[in-house]
Amino acid sequence: MSITLKINGETRTLDADPESPLLWALRDELGMTGTKFGCGIAACGACTVHMDGMPIRSCQTYVGDLEGAEITTIEGIDGKAATAVQAAWNELDVPQCGYCQSGQIMAATALLSETPKPTDEDIDAAMDGNVCRCATYARIRKAIHLASDKMEA
Amino acid sequence: MLHLLQKPLEAAKPTRRTFLKMSAGTVGGLVIAMNLPRAAEAAAGDGELIQPFVHIRPDNTVVVLSKHLDKGQGTATGLTTLVADELDASWEQVTAEHAPSNPQVYANTLFGVQGTGGSTAMANSFMQYRQAGAAAKAMIVAAAAKDWGVPAEEITVSDGVVRHASGKSATLGDLAGLAAQEEVPAEPKLKTPDQWVYIGKSFPRVDVKNKTVGAPNTYTMDFQPDGLLVATVARSPRFGGTVKSFDATEAKAVPGVVNVLQIPNGIAVVAESTWPAIQARDLLEIEWDDSAAETRSSDAMMDELKYMTGQPGVKVREDGDIDAALEGSARVIEADFDFPFLAHGAMEPLDAAILFDGETAELWLGSQIQTIDHNVASAVLGIPFENVKINTLWAGGSFGRRAQADAHPVMEVAMLAKAMQAAGMDPAPVKIVWTREDDMAGGYYRPMSAHKIKVGLDENNNVTAFKYNIAAKSIIKGTPFEAMLMKDGVDHNMTEGAHDTTYAFPLMNMDQAYQETQVPVLWWRSVGHTHTAYVMETMVDRLAKEAGKDPVAYRLEMIKDDPRKVNVLKLAAEKAGWDTPAPEGRFRGVAAHKSFGSYVAEVAEISFREDGTVKVEKVVAAVDCGTPINPDNIRAQVEGGIGYGLGAILRNQVTLADGYVEETNFDTYEPIRMSDMPEIEVHIVASNEAPTGIGEPGTPPIGPAVANAIAAARDEWVTSLPLTKAGLV
Numbered sequence: 030m031s032i033t034l035k036i037n038g039e040t041r042t043l044d045a046d047p048e049s050p051l052l053w054a055l056r057d058e059l060g061m062t063g064t065k066f067g068c069g070i071a072a073c074g075a076c077t078v079h080m081d082g083m084p085i086r087s088c089q090t091y092v093g094d095l096e097g098a099e100i101t102t103i104e105g106i107d108g109k110a111a112t113a114v115q116a117a118w119n120e121l122d123v124p125q126c127g128y129c130q131s132g133q134i135m136a137a138t139a140l141l142s143e144t145p146k147p148t149d150e151d152i153d154a155a156m157d158g159n160v161c162r163c164a165t166y167a168r169i170r171k172a173i174h175l176a177s178d179k180m181e182a
Numbered sequence: 183m184l185h186l187l188q189k190p191l192e193a194a195k196p197t198r199r200t201f202l203k204m205s206a207g208t209v210g211g212l213v214i215a216m217n218l219p220r221a222a223e224a225a226a227g228d229g230e231l232i233q234p235f236v237h238i239r240p241d242n243t244v245v246v247l248s249k250h251l252d253k254g255q256g257t258a259t260g261l262t263t264l265v266a267d268e269l270d271a272s273w274e275q276v277t278a279e280h281a282p283s284n285p286q287v288y289a290n291t292l293f294g295v296q297g298t299g300g301s302t303a304m305a306n307s308f309m310q311y312r313q314a315g316a317a318a319k320a321m322i323v324a325a326a327a328k329d330w331g332v333p334a335e336e337i338t339v340s341d342g343v344v345r346h347a348s349g350k351s352a353t354l355g356d357l358a359g360l361a362a363q364e365e366v367p368a369e370p371k372l373k374t375p376d377q378w379v380y381i382g383k384s385f386p387r388v389d390v391k392n393k394t395v396g397a398p399n400t401y402t403m404d405f406q407p408d409g410l411l412v413a414t415v416a417r418s419p420r421f422g423g424t425v426k427s428f429d430a431t432e433a434k435a436v437p438g439v440v441n442v443l444q445i446p447n448g449i450a451v452v453a454e455s456t457w458p459a460i461q462a463r464d465l466l467e468i469e470w471d472d473s474a475a476e477t478r479s480s481d482a483m484m485d486e487l488k489y490m491t492g493q494p495g496v497k498v499r500e501d502g503d504i505d506a507a508l509e510g511s512a513r514v515i516e517a518d519f520d521f522p523f524l525a526h527g528a529m530e531p532l533d534a535a536i537l538f539d540g541e542t543a544e545l546w547l548g549s550q551i552q553t554i555d556h557n558v559a560s561a562v563l564g565i566p567f568e569n570v571k572i573n574t575l576w577a578g579g580s581f582g583r584r585a586q587a588d589a590h591p592v593m594e595v596a597m598l599a600k601a602m603q604a605a606g607m608d609p610a611p612v613k614i615v616w617t618r619e620d621d622m623a624g625g626y627y628r629p630m631s632a633h634k635i636k637v638g639l640d641e642n643n644n645v646t647a648f649k650y651n652i653a654a655k656s657i658i659k660g661t662p663f664e665a666m667l668m669k670d671g672v673d674h675n676m677t678e679g680a681h682d683t684t685y686a687f688p689l690m691n692m693d694q695a696y697q698e699t700q701v702p703v704l705w706w707r708s709v710g711h712t713h714t715a716y717v718m719e720t721m722v723d724r725l726a727k728e729a730g731k732d733p734v735a736y737r738l739e740m741i742k743d744d745p746r747k748v749n750v751l752k753l754a755a756e757k758a759g760w761d762t763p764a765p766e767g768r769f770r771g772v773a774a775h776k777s778f779g780s781y782v783a784e785v786a787e788i789s790f791r792e793d794g795t796v797k798v799e800k801v802v803a804a805v806d807c808g809t810p811i812n813p814d815n816i817r818a819q820v821e822g823g824i825g826y827g828l829g830a831i832l833r834n835q836v837t838l839a840d841g842y843v844e845e846t847n848f849d850t851y852e853p854i855r856m857s858d859m860p861e862i863e864v865h866i867v868a869s870n871e872a873p874t875g876i877g878e879p880g881t882p883p884i885g886p887a888v889a890n891a892i893a894a895a896r897d898e899w900v901t902s903l904p905l906t907k908a909g910l911v
Contacts, residue, residue, distance in 0.1 A: 044436075049457050055423055062404035063396015065578075067529055068618040072848040075529060103396030118394045122814060126254025126709035127393030128401060128529035134394060136281075142406025147566075153857040160848060161578050162529045163254050163823020166511070166859035168891055 033093050036061075037105025047093025052076045054092050055102060063103035063131045067160070074159030077132035084139040086158075103131040110141040113176035122125045123171045125163035133159050137173050146177055189807065189882040220246040233366070234287045235314035236265050238322075242342070242355030244271045247281035249288035250298040250307070251550045252389065252414025253577035253584065254813040254822075259387045261311050263811055267371060267380040268315030269322075271354060271661065271872075272342035278388045280574035282770055283552035290522055297501035297551035299585045299705070301778035301875020304811055307504055308873050309372075315745040316370035318361070325360035326352060334681040354747075359380050368646060373872065375809075380856045384814030402533045402575045403615070405546050409438060409537070411612040413598055416466050416618070417448040418544045420841040421473040421625055422700030423451060429467040429630065436462035440906040443601040446533040447590075448596050456615055459696025476700040477841040480630065484520055487697055488630035490653035493519070493694035496671050499681040504691040507647035511638030519635070519901045521713050522835030524628035525851055530578025531621040534615035538599035545592065548577025558589035562596035578674035581826065583626060587661040590626075591616075607890040622851060624845035628706030629697075630655040631676075632718050635889065643729040650680055650717070653695040653780040655703045675705075679714035679777060679882065684744035685737075701838070706828055711777040716831075718885030719773035720899045727897075733772050733890065746806050747774055749867060750783040757865050758785035768799060773883035779874030780807040781867075784824065786860070786887035790895065798828060798860040798888055806867035808874045817864040823880025824862055831885040833906045 033042045036059070043058045055061045055078070064087055071086035078087045079101040111177055113138045117123075125132045133156070134142030140155040146157070152173055161169070229240035237245040246265045250259040258278035266276045277745035282286045288296045291306040303436055319339055327334035328348045328712065338345050345351045375381075392400055399405065418424060428449050430442035438458030443450045508514050534547035536559070541562055549555045552572050560567045577584055586590075595614045603610065616624065631654035638646035656673040658664055667675070674681065674696060681692045707710060726736035734755045741747050751774040755761070764770045767789050774783035787800040803820050810816055833852055837844045845851040885903070893899045906909045 046457075053455065056404075057457065060398075060406060061396075062398050062406065065529070066531070066615075067402060068848050069460075070618070070847055070849060073529070073618075073853075093184075115394050119386065119390050121816065122255075122390055124390055124393040125256070125818060126529060126577065126579040127389065128403075130393050130875045133394040156856040158855075160529070160825070160853045160855065162527055162581070162853060164822045164829070164854055165818070165860065166825060166854075167387075167562070167821050167862050168855070178394040 031107065034092065034095055034096065034100060036100045037102060045092050048091050049092045050088050051078070051092055051095065051100070052087040061102055062102050065128055065131055067129065072144060072160075073129070074132045074136060075129050077135040077159065079106070079135060079139060082139065082142060084136050092133040103135060106138055108133070108142075109180055110176070111138045114138050114172070116179060117172040117176040121168050121175065123165050123168045123172050124172060125165055129161045133161065133169055135178065137169070141173065141176055141180065145180055147173060155166075185573035186546065189428055192200060204512045212889070218598045223293060226872050230479060231318060233314060233318055235311055236269070236318050238318060238354050238358040240355050240358060242275055242353045244269065244276045244354060246276060246278045248278050249281045249290070249296060249585070250303040250659030251280065251548055251574055251580070252624055253548060253550070253580040255303070256387060256812065257298070258389060259815060260304050260811050261307055262388050263380045263385065264311035265307065265315035267378055268312045269319045269342065270339040270379070271352070273380065273385050273809055275342050275354070283549070283556045285553045285573035288552070289351040289809040295551065295553035297553060297585065299550065299582070301780070301877045301879065302690065305779065305872045305875060306440045313370055315565070316372050317367050320367045320370045321361040321364040322732070323356055324364045325357045328355070329360055333384050336776050339834040348488065365658055368630065378651065381877070384812055385651040387815070400576050401530055401578050402535060402613070403530055403548050404597075405575065405613060407611050409610050411452050411610050412459045413452045413612055413820070414463045415445070415448045415465050415594060415612045415614060415615065417620070417624065418470050418475065419623070420470070420472050420477060421702065422475040423472045424468040425476070426469040426471040428521040430468070430839050432465040432467075433462040438554045441602070441605060441607065442607055443598065445594065445597040445601050445870070447594060450601065450614070452598075452602065455665055455902050459615065463876060472841070474700070476838070477843055478838065479840060480523065480838040482696065483699060483838070484632065487630065487653040488511065488518065489522065490695040490697065491632045491634035493695065493696035495633070495651060495653070496672055498674070498677050498692040498694050501689045502691075504647050504649045504689060507689050508636055508638045508649060511646045512641045513639050515637045515639065515724065515745070517635045517899070517901055519633040519717050521716070521903050522837065523612070523629050523630045523701070524830055524834055525622045525836050525845070526581040526706055526855060527585055527848070527851060528577070528579030528581055531618055532583070532591050532616040533613060535611055536595045536599045536610065538563060538596070538603065539609040539613040540603060541565060542574065543596070543599065544571045544597070546573045547586050548580065549574045549656065550577070550580055551586075551589070553590040555589045559596045559881055560860070561776045562627070563600060576698070578804040581707040584708070586626065587658070587663050587702065618848065619846040625702040627701065629703040630658065630714055631713050633713065635717065635721055637721065637725065639728060644686050646726060647689040650690070650692045651695070652677060652692070653697060655697045655699055655701065657703050657705055657709070659696055677708050677714060678710040679775060680718055683718060684747065685718070685740045685743065707823070711775065712827075715773065715775040715777070716885045716889065716903070719775060719883065720889050720893070723771070723886070723890045723893060724754050724899060735776060746781045747776055750774060750781045750806050751802040753865055753867065754783035754785050754802055757804065757863060758802035758869060760785060768893045771892070771893040771894055773886035773889045773890060775882045777875070777879045777882050779875060780879040782820070782879045782883050784883040784887045786884065786891045788888060790890040795889070796892060796905060798858070800861045800886070801884065802863045802865070803880065804865045804867065805876070806869055807876045807879065808869050808871035810866050811873055813866050815867055819876045820864045820880035821862045823878065824884045825854050825859055825880035827884040828860070829858070829890065831905060832886060832911045833857065835903045835904055
């Protein structure tokens with residue numbers, strides 16, 4: 030059936046089963062592949078996008094439930110926190126394989142939007158759902174602190 | 183990973199014949215006509231300099247062609263560093279792409295075929311890529327000299343700009359077309375280390391920008407050409423099972439499903455996109471024939487391994503009559519270790535795409551051993567080698583998983599393409615996507631293993647004899663690599679890091695025994711060292727304790743003839759403050775291990791939570807990997823290697839119940855997460871030695887360093903992993 034979604038500020042209409050995951054609608058129907066498939070069970074965070082600014086797992090979010098919601102993906106993030114996060118990620122060379130990093134950046138951006146000066150405990154709580162098998166965690170932590178400083182500057 | 187290829191190849195470079203033999207086995211005895219393409223020749227493009235390892239384009243971009251798969255380890259950046267340095271390009275103008283598959287041009291010089299693994303990328307490319315950069319620079323300079331009518335010796339190049347004292351200047355891009363007409367110097371002059379501008383410094387990764395904006399067309403999973411079909415494959419849930427019968431009626435009724443086809447290893451659901459392919463597969467009704475399948479539990483398999491370690495095995499090292507030496511010792515320390523199957527769990531599940539038109543085929547995947555993938559595709563499709571093109575894409579991790587002896591993802595996608603053709607479907611690009619469950623329950627694990635140790639001590643607690651029996655499924659025995667890599671019937675891959683120890687034991691014997699099982703096994707970040715480092719370094723800690731000596735001091739006494747290991751051990755100890763007491767409530771453990779030519783020592787500092795579980799607070803590492811090419815990437819690889827190894831020893835294992843895999847996703851195979859990650863310090867030894875590996879060497883020491891820290895608190899060494907089994911996680 031025809032479903033209308035608001036993604037990255039644009040209204041997009043797609044022909045999809047309302048019970049299909051947002052992840053596959055983004056990737057396969059809309060060709061926005063920055064949001065990644067990692068586990069399919071909301072256990073790794075690679076598919077993290079924002080719904081009304083909150084981080085959600087798009088592999089466990091169904092397109093039929095998204096009427097009226099504002100979805101933001103890695104392709105569409107901007108604003109102070111996102112800019113600072115992406116700059117910090119580049120400055121510290123955070124990514125290795127990089128496959129999880131869209132989700133990490135979405136989660137970190139959501140954290141800093143809510144909590145501009147996060148503690149290490151805040152970071153643990155906000156980022157524990159995002160797996161990085163290259164274990165770039167130490168740099169992600171540093172980059173979040175760096176992004177926080179950049180936002181203040 | 184593939185470092186096992188090094189040893190035989192150093193002795194005897196593979197001939198075409200040995201490689202043919204190796205490849206033939208990968209497709210069940212098919213004889214492959216291996217027609218190697220001609221070596222790529224320097225070609226003059228339109229205003230472009232095209233050399234095998236570097237292209238300089240008229241728009242002034244310098245593209246370095248990485249013959250190695252970059253799966254996160256930073257190789258593309260490393261190779262770019264080598265070329266950019268000798269070429270004197272500016273860092274802003276350089277970029278990297280994966281090279282085509284061509285074993286004559288792009289072979290790993292340590293393997294003889296094009297492939298990545300064993301932390302060899304820098305080691306085998308260090309001279310080759312510098313020479314490529316230097317040759318391109320010489321051609322640029324020669325072209326400028328002719329164009330400007332000045333002597334070449336008076337021309338300088340720096341930061342991408344070519345200059346002459348007369349005031350003439352040009353960019354590399356300006357001169358690329360003219361340079362392409364110059365002869366390629368056979369032995370271009372290389373810089374001396376004091377002239378290096380990028381090597382030894384830390385310039386940013388060439389791939390970081392794309393990886394922070396979700397750029398398209400980076401990974402195979404994102405490959406979406408027009409008309410792409412996506413397939414999932416139902417494979418036997420037990421290893422070695424085959425399809426007896428199946429009913430696809432319901433699966434075919436799912437909207438978006440295009441076809442359901444049987445291929446040799448299962449049933450493929452071909453759909454217009456991924457979700458219907460995943461959904462419809464669940465609706466297949468398949469009866470499996472398990473008559474040849476592994477139906478045991480992993481517990482039963484471990485019992486067998488433990489039994490095997492109590493029996494004489496294949497001799498790996500035999501210094502003398504060990505049983506007599508043990509008999510004559512004042513006392514004997516014994517220990518039995520058991521380690522589980524481990525999955526690689528790279529973030530990007532396996533995937534591969536193909537377009538086959540009946541005569542030619544093009545593939546897209548994170549190809550780790552291009553030459554094998556290329557030959558297997560050619561053999562399965564029955565088309566000549568030169569009719570196959572492999573496009574290597576960036577891989578979302580591998581840790582060994584994409585370096586298969588049997589090229590099974592390529593084999594499968596090629597078989598699917600053939601089945602589609604046989605079914606009368608029009609040629610279309612098709613991509614097989616592995617779900618996380620497919621990837622994790624699909625085998626190719628780090629083998630489970632059992633280890634039996636007996637150490638004889640004299641009255642003064644000096645070691646008299648060290649007896650080590652190991653049992654595991656061999657990664658190479660029974661595979662196409664066997665003919666090349668097993669020497670005198672011994673799989674040294676299984677025992678690396680132990681049989682070649684530099685600890686000064688007066689007598690050491692080592693036996694190995696091979697378990698037979700249908701469960702496929704594979705190299706997992708640091709291969710044999712994943713288990714031998716744990717055994718050796720926890721045993722040495724015990725021996726230090728028996729001798730009443732400090733663990734660092736004891737090791738230093740025992741590795742006197744291994745100066746580089748001495749050096750990293752001293753450095754890690756110093757930086758960790760080993761000579762000062764650990765902070766209240768914290769305990770330290772140390773381990774030092776050489777792998778892939780590199781030396782790493784790690785000091786782990788742990789605490790215990792109120793519930794008695796272990797928290798690894800801090801790790802201080804010292805590493806000597808020869809000439810450091812990009813120190814920041816070395817730090818990144820050691821940080822990641824520590825995290826990867828730590829996650830495994832804390833709580834990872836793949837178990838089987840009646841042959842069925844029990845951990846199939848990240849809910850049960852729980853990866854290391856942010857809150858588990860210790861603070862890490864990495865110290866790099868300054869060195870002029872040839873560069874050696876860094877993708878793997880950070881991993882082996884972390885397990886024993888943590889175990890030794892636990893023992894510092896409890897006086898007991900954990901011998902069965904993961905630590906969850908001992909209630910420590």
